[in-house]
Amino acid sequence: MEYDYIIIGSGFGGSVSALRLAKKGYSVLVIEKGKWFKAEDFPKTNWNFRKWLWMPSFRFFGIMKLSIFKHVAVLSGTGVGGGSLVYANTLPIPESTFFKTGSWQKLRDWEKELAPHYQEALKMLGAARVPKLFDGDIGLQKVAQNLGMEDKFDVTNVAVYFGEENVTKVDPYFEGMGPDRTGCNFCGACMTGCRNNSKNTLDKNYLYLAQKYGAEILAEQEVCDVKPLDEKDGANGYEVTIQTSTKLFSKKRKIRSKNVIFSGGVLGTIKLLLKLKSNSLPNISDRLGEDIRTNNETLVSVSSLEKHKNYSKGVAIGSILNTDANSHLEICRYSEGSNAWKLIHMPYVTGSNVFSRLLKVVVALIKSPIQYFKIYFVNSWAKQTVVLLFMQTLDSTLRFKRNIFGLMTSTVSSGQKPTPFIPESVILIKEYSKAVNGISTSFALETIAGIPSTAHILGGAVMGANASEGVIDKNNKVFGYKNLYIIDGSMISANPGVNPSLSITAIAELAMAQIPTKEKI
Structure with missing residues (x-):
């Protein structure tokens, strides 16, 4: 089957994209390497490493992943709902400095244009004061x-x-x-995962509603290749290759899509794109992997x-x-x-x-x-x-x-x-x-x-006026290819200085607002 959009990752960027595209009449497939979690699936305490940690080599398929690099240790989320399963729920709007610095500063009046989308994001995520x-x-x-x-x-x-x-x-x-x-x-x-059905995770808002509008969610699958069908700029769509992320053995599958959105977070998207740049997607900007930030x-x-x-x-x-x-x-x-x-x-x-x-x-x-x-x-x-x-x-x-x-x-x-x-x-x-x-x-x-620790790794595929300044444009389109988008934490192009989930959600809302409703044939 061929889809209008394949979305790689089900975190804040991917979830927003799934709902908005499905509502506009597009066929949507969300691919998530983590598992589905119901309230009772979460660990009672973090001593239950099997349910808490994502460490496939140990057969642990939980919601939190710890990645250690030379300069930073990163805490991130895995599962249908991405980082929303494990994050601390906090939804601040950054100070004005965020919108006026970094590689994206001259592309839009970000503070003004994002203002209504921040409000929509707060509403969708059910924000409330403690x-x-x-x-x-x-x-x-x-x-x-x-x-x-x-x-x-x-x-x-x-x-x-x-x-x-x-x-x-x-x-x-x-x-x-x-x-x-x-x-x-x-x-x-x-x-460690809300067992009380109180936390407004993405599977209870954006993803839940996306499914109501026909979006499909494929869990426990990992994307290993994204290849243009025409071997050039992707104008004719892409072939996406997936394989299991939780089983020891399985055959690879290929799925076609007119458009592809990378929404796997910095550790998912940047890792995959660095691999693809050496073979399937060589035209991606050389800025890929640059401007990685913590708060x-x-x-x-x-x-x-x-x-x-x-x-x-x-x-x-x-x-x-x-x-x-x-x-x-x-x-x-x-x-x-x-x-x-x-x-x-x-x-x-x-x-x-x-x-x-x-x-x-x-x-x-x-x-x-x-x-x-x-x-x-x-x-x-x-x-x-x-x-x-x-x-x-x-x-x-x-x-x-x-x-x-x-x-x-x-x-x-x-x-x-x-x-x-x-x-x-x-x-x-x-x-x-x-x-x-x-x-x-x-x-x-x-x-x-x-080495400091962070739960807020950002950047690596930032916005710019052209491919020499960034990896994507102001509408989240990848330079060098058609029908290819990046909508997740790796698009963040300046330091927000606060918990970034709301900003990722708002920017995703703005990106989706640029895509027209699907024409009926």
Whole structure:
């Protein structure tokens, strides 16, 4: 069968594309390498590695993937609904700087043109302000007070159905076209998969409605080739080759489509396109893999020694502190019992080289043996711990390229290389630790190798005026080919400095608005 559009990936860009194209009368196939998940399929805690982690070599087919590069460790999502299954629900609109910097800045008046699409995205994703504060949020509020920044503290806007706690109601969003929803119980399990039917994941809005309009979703399949039918510019369409992503053996299948949209996120789209550039799609811009960004962020855990507090209660990210024009701090939480992260945590220290940091780790353990013993062996880690997420709009970029083994590697492209030891974040970590009577720890990779972690990897196929400036144009069309689009985090062409899911959704809405309704024959 031949489709009008094949969409590779079912995250924010792919889901928006699927719904809008299906509504316009096009035949649509969404291909997703991850699995379908119902509420009961998600792990009860992150100790269930098989359901939580995506590690096919170990036969783990969960919703979260950890990818480690030379300069950054990346957390990403896998499954029907992409990153929405594992992200922290937070939906901020970036500051004006985002729209006026980067390779896309002169292509449109982005802030003006995207404004209505941000509102549509907020509506579709069911955004709502967090209705109450919990212990972790109160700790951040205390930091704001101590720093004289009370007016900079706020609750977040999140994709969660609050309603009545644990009460199921008929679709509250789409006039009965959507699924029933259950009011949030503030269990804190957003990032291991919502088992309460409260999180507004993409399979409950965009993808759910796309299927109503005839879109097909093919899960547990991975695209391994996209080849123009005419061997030239793709004017006659493409042949897409797929293979299983969860079974050990299967035959490859070929499907034809007039148009193809890459929506696999940076780690999916850029990896695949770097491979295809060497054979099937050689005309892709040489800018492919350039301008890879994180939000210049750090992730540090703080475990409180106050047993009567419960830091796991709330939504994944319930509050935020905007510390200055370029920076802000959020607290993240996991549900009670999801203590697996502590296995790869070490005392949080800073230093210019690995030897000084390891020495400081030893000193920290010697100075506070009882406190660290409680964290690692006695303390219920998730119940007593928040993860501090610090982000900046200040820019630096990486380049991803393909090595001789077919693997992606990273190099610094511009600015300073990413670091987990940002001075502003160090101060805030100390302040939060003081506010909650806590001890800070971080991923061992940060302590040992100085490699920061991010859940917001962006860029690699940015917009430009031509192929020498970017990989796609202002309408998300790939330079050098017809009927080929990139609509996902890899299109982000500047540093948003905030959680990017809403921006990806809004830009996807704008891209789809440029495509006309299918003509009836």
